[in-house]
Structure formats: C-alpha cells, structure tokens
Amino acid sequence: MIRQPIGIFDSGYGGLTILKSILDKLPAYDYIYLGDNARTPYGTRSFETVYQYTLECVKWLFAQGCPLIVLACNTASAKALRSIQQKDLPHISPSNRVLGVIRPTTEKIGTLTKTKQVGILATKGTVLSESYVIEAKKFFPDVQVFQHACPMWVPLVENNEYDSPGADYFVQKDIYQLLSLSENMDTILLACTHYPLLADKIKKYLPETVNLVSQGDIVSESLADYLIRHPEIESRCSKNASLTFFTTDAPGDFDAHAGIFFGKCIQSIHTNLEIP
Numbered sequence: 001m002i003r004q005p006i007g008i009f010d011s012g013y014g015g016l017t018i019l020k021s022i023l024d025k026l027p028a029y030d031y032i033y034l035g036d037n038a039r040t041p042y043g044t045r046s047f048e049t050v051y052q053y054t055l056e057c058v059k060w061l062f063a064q065g066c067p068l069i070v071l072a073c074n075t076a077s078a079k080a081l082r083s084i085q086q087k088d089l090p091h092i093s094p095s096n097r098v099l100g101v102i103r104p105t106t107e108k109i110g111t112l113t114k115t116k117q118v119g120i121l122a123t124k125g126t127v128l129s130e131s132y133v134i135e136a137k138k139f140f141p142d143v144q145v146f147q148h149a150c151p152m153w154v155p156l157v158e159n160n161e162y163d164s165p166g167a168d169y170f171v172q173k174d175i176y177q178l179l180s181l182s183e184n185m186d187t188i189l190l191a192c193t194h195y196p197l198l199a200d201k202i203k204k205y206l207p208e209t210v211n212l213v214s215q216g217d218i219v220s221e222s223l224a225d226y227l228i229r230h231p232e233i234e235s236r237c238s239k240n241a242s243l244t245f246f247t248t249d250a251p252g253d254f255d256a257h258a259g260i261f262f263g264k265c266i267q268s269i270h271t272n273l274e275i276p
C-alpha cells in the first residue's frame, strides 16, 4: 500500500481541532498528525525559534512521504510559513506544498461581519506578527481588525485547566480587554487552534450579538477547494483513510490528553524528528 499522507502539524494538541474538521470533510485521504509537544508552546517564542522548529517538523513530515502539509497552527503559519514556502521549499522539496491557516481564514472573515469590525484572539506571536491585520486588509480593505493576545490560554488548555474556575479569570479578563478596543465588533475569531476548547467559557463573557468563529470548518473547506484546484498535488495524496499520530514528547501523555481535542481515543508514536 502506497502511503503519501497529508501532514497536519501543530506545536501541540491544538491542530487536532483542525484535523477533526478535515476528517469530517475529507475522510478518504491518509493523514499523519505531528504535535511538537516537547517544545510547545510556540506562541511566546521568537520568530527564528518558531521558524527553526517548524522547518524541522516540515522536513520530517516530508520524509514520511507527505506531498502536502497543513500548518494547523496560527503561530507557525504567522512566523514560519512564508520563509518555508519561499526560501526552503524550492530546494528541499520543490514539488511538495505547505499551507497555513491564516490565509484561508482571512479570505473568509470579511464575509462573516456586518459591522465590518472583527476581533482576533491569538497568541502573542501571532498578534505581534500582524499577519491577520495585513492579510485581512488584502481581501477586505473596509474591515477593521482588532487584536488581543491571550498568553495564558494555551498553557490553560495544555495543562487540562480549560474547564476550571481559574480559567474563567483569564478568559473574562482577556475578553473584556478585546471588547474594550471597540464597541462595534460583531465577529470574534479564535485565531489559535487551542482556543476552541475554551469556547463555552468565552461565550459566557461575550454579548449574545457577537459571533464566535473557530477555524476548523474554514480550513477544511479551503483544503477541499485547494485539492480540487491542484490535481497535480491531489493525485499524489494517497486514499486509504488511515490516520497516524506522532508526538515529540511522551506518547502516553499525548494519548491521555489528545482525546479532549479530537473527541476520540488516540494512540500516538514518539518521534525525535530524526530523518534516517
């Protein structure tokens, strides 16, 4: 059986929320998920570090036979994708492709707002990169984007505290800070793949008129469309409906935690990212 899976990458567990939507939409393909749990979080790290870590993971996924990789991580998409696409891909794997989550999201976001004011909740790294502001302007010049970084949210989720009363403190504080930037936001985007786990808490502190948007369906629709528009890549993605999970940290920890994001039990394999 030839396995040329689609690679789905995140700094940790967050990308599983995207993988879940991709599997609902495109169940026939083979997939490899790679979580760089040993080095998460990426959101507080420098551009250079996120780029180096992401590039290492991309090379490893190519070595597993992936013709196509989705960086299911906003931080990696913001800080590493462009350099990988423009600088590295032409010599490491010119016929392979790496996609991110920011472009598909910004292509869509302007269609979801009536007031033309959108709030973005993301890691510090994504916010400082200004990627959402820059990209959204290209597609929707009349939409104003307000950003707020939530540095405590990924650690709360990664440490299984997303449902605790302690999480309420940080969620409430960050939501109020975002809402204080403008009174007219009708759409708020969870621009970090970890954040959907906090969605119920976030909604508690949002006015009912605000639409809270997660990226899973947006990214899976965009991937489906990409595969239609790029038959040369699509034909290289194998279809045996298989799914493999790798983590750079302890598989036992990954398996115990990953089900919360994925909604099903998972059995992962450890990798130290060495390429034979």
Ligand code: DGL
Binding pocket: 010, 011, 012, 014, 015, 040, 041, 042, 043, 044, 072, 073, 074, 075, 076, 123, 126, 154, 191, 192, 193, 194
């Ligand atoms: N889930 C990642 C994102 O979408 C970030 C998590 C992290 O800080 O590593 O930005």
